[in-house]
Amino acid sequence: MSQPGMLRSKKALSHVIATARAFGGFTVVLTKRHKIVYASPLARSLVPHDRGVLVHPDLTQVADEAWVTREHITRSCHATSLGSYQEIVIQAEVVETYWILLSVTDRTDEVRAVQIRRDFVSNIGHELRTPVTSVGLIAQALHSCASDPGAVEHFALRLDKVARRLEKLADGMLALAHVQDTAPAQPVTQISVAEWIGKAVSQAIETARIQGVKLKTKKIVDHVVEGDEDALVTALENLLSNAIHYSPKGSRVVVSSQIDEADGTVSVHVIDQGIGIAPDDQDRIFERFYRADQARSRRSGGTGLGLAIVKHTALAHGGGVSVDSHQGSGSTFTITLPLAGTGRFIAANEEGER
Numbered sequence: 244m245s246q247p248g249m250l251r252s253k254k255a256l257s258h259v260i261a262t263a264r265a266f267g268g269f270t271v272v273l274t275k276r277h278k279i280v281y282a283s284p285l286a287r288s289l290v291p292h293d294r295g296v297l298v299h300p301d302l303t304q305v306a307d308e309a310w311v312t313r314e315h316i317t318r319s320c321h322a323t324s325l326g327s328y329q330e331i332v333i334q335a336e337v338v339e340t341y342w343i344l345l346s347v348t349d350r351t352d353e354v355r356a357v358q359i360r361r362d363f364v365s366n367i368g369h370e371l372r373t374p375v376t377s378v379g380l381i382a383q384a385l386h387s388c389a390s391d392p393g394a395v396e397h398f399a400l401r402l403d404k405v406a407r408r409l410e411k412l413a414d415g416m417l418a419l420a421h422v423q424d425t426a427p428a429q430p431v432t433q434i435s436v437a438e439w440i441g442k443a444v445s446q447a448i449e450t451a452r453i454q455g456v457k458l459k460t461k462k463i464v465d466h467v468v469e470g471d472e473d474a475l476v477t478a479l480e481n482l483l484s485n486a487i488h489y490s491p492k493g494s495r496v497v498v499s500s501q502i503d504e505a506d507g508t509v510s511v512h513v514i515d516q517g518i519g520i521a522p523d524d525q526d527r528i529f530e531r532f533y534r535a536d537q538a539r540s541r542r543s544g545g546t547g548l549g550l551a552i553v554k555h556t557a558l559a560h561g562g563g564v565s566v567d568s569h570q571g572s573g574s575t576f577t578i579t580l581p582l583a584g585t586g587r588f589i590a591a592n593e594e595g596e597r
Contacts, residue, residue, distance in 0.1 A: 255339035256280065262344065269328075269347040275310050277303050280342065289326045299324060302333060306343045309335035319350070330354040374405045381405065433583055434472045436509055437463050440498055442472075443479035450484060455492035458483070462499045466509055467583040470560040475580075478556035479511065481549035482576050486515035489574075502582075508562070510579045519570035528566065529554040553578065 256272075260281045263270040271290060272281040277297040282290060291299050297306070301320050309316045315336040322331045328349045335345040381402045388394035440463055451458040468475075479498075486496045494516040501510050520528060529550045550564075553576075557564045561581045568574035 252341065256342065259338050259342050259344060262338070266346055269349070271297065271302075271345045273297060273306055273343040273345060274341070275343065277306065286347070289328065291324050301331075302345060302347070305333045305335045306345055309337055309343055309345075313337050327351065374409050377405045378402065431469055432472055434468050434470060434475060436466050436468060436500055436511070439468070439472065439475055439479065440500065440511060442476045443483060444498060446476070446480045447483035447487060451487050451496065454487050454490070456487050456490045457493075457495045458487070458498075459495055460498045462501065464500045464502050464509060466502055468509060468560070468580045469583045470580070474556050475560065478553045479513075479578065481553050482513040482578070485549055486513050486517065486574070486576070489517035490515045491517065507582050508579050509582055510577050513576045514573065515575075516573040519572055520566065520568040520574055521570055525566055525568060529564065 259272055263272050263281055263283065266283075268283065269286045269289065270281075270283045271279060271286050273279060279290075279292060279295050279297055290297065290302070297303055301318075301322065305316050305318050316334065318333045320331060320333065322328045325331065325347070328347065329351040330349075330353075332348040332350055333345065334348075335343055338344045381398050384398045385395060385402075388398070440460060444458060444460060448458055483496065483498070490496055496516075497512075497514045499512045499514070501512075502508075503510065554564050557578050557580065562579045564579070565577050566574060567577075
């Protein structure tokens with residue numbers, strides 16, 4: 244190439260790189276052989292390459308299509324080897340004759356939100372269909388056996404059971420709406436961790452006895468957190484109830500706690516010896532109505548809202564919840580909250596964190 248041609252080429256490349264920088268986000272400039280001549284900081288942290296050559300199959304396929312057609316190409320796909328990017332939109336086009344400008348947009352949260360909304364509508368329909376259908380059938384049965392006191396009492400008891408199930412579902416949805424509200428209805432108070440755990444355990448102890456599960460506490464720290472005590476007790480009781488229902492008779496559920504002085508947090512662990520949770524389910528069990536074991540959850544009378552309430556309660560208090568589980572060897576659920584005085588609970592509510 245002549246010197247003037249080289250100068251024009253360098254100038255053109257500088258223009259392409261300037262354009263890529265202006266785009267920001269995840270942008271890459273490639274040659275037709277996939278050599279990377281520019282990658283944004285985000286792209287450098289995520290894109291797989293071999294000695295400066297792009298090797299991600301989805302990205303190179305779109306780049307090749309743009310090179311051959313000389314058209315702007317847009318493709319949506321499920322990503323591989325791009326960190327947290329799972330659902331992406333890839334765009335590529337040839338610029339200044341010699342280079343391919345490629346960008347990636349992460350749609351993972353958007354796709355997940357759409358799926359959650361779709362699942363919510365489907366699941367609430369399933370949750371309501373069975374009890375509503377039961378009400379209709381029981382009403383017909385009561386009408387047909389009005390002259391039989393024994394039958395009337397039998398169906399009245401069944402109707403009461405269905406009504407309590409619907410009431411429990413409504414209460415769960417209201418509780419979830421409450422903890423998702425950025426302005427807590429209850430005043431922020433100082434709460435002893437030991438008392439918090441003690442109240443939740445006292446509410447769950449009878450359920451554990453009926454299920455034949457031993458409920459134990461150990462290493463309970465005596466520190467203070469801030470927040471809505473009723474909401475925190477409900478959240479922890481939900482974890483205990485969940486652990487008890489999924490534990491075999493004769494096993495133990497253990498509640499423990501620990502302090503991280505450096506981080507200014509307290510963690511409360513609920514450890515069971517139950518059936519465990521499959522890896523694919525662990526990312527979704529905190530969603531509304533999601534159940535890893537549909538049949539067993541319904542037999543136990545669960546609404547599918549308990550873990551969602553736990554998650555949003557923890558977030559509303561500036562903390563979080565996590566699970567560590569292995570199938571066949573039990574699960575450990577952990578609520579982590581800031582210690583009193585850190586200001587994280589107030590900040591979380593002021594910022595509308597959820």
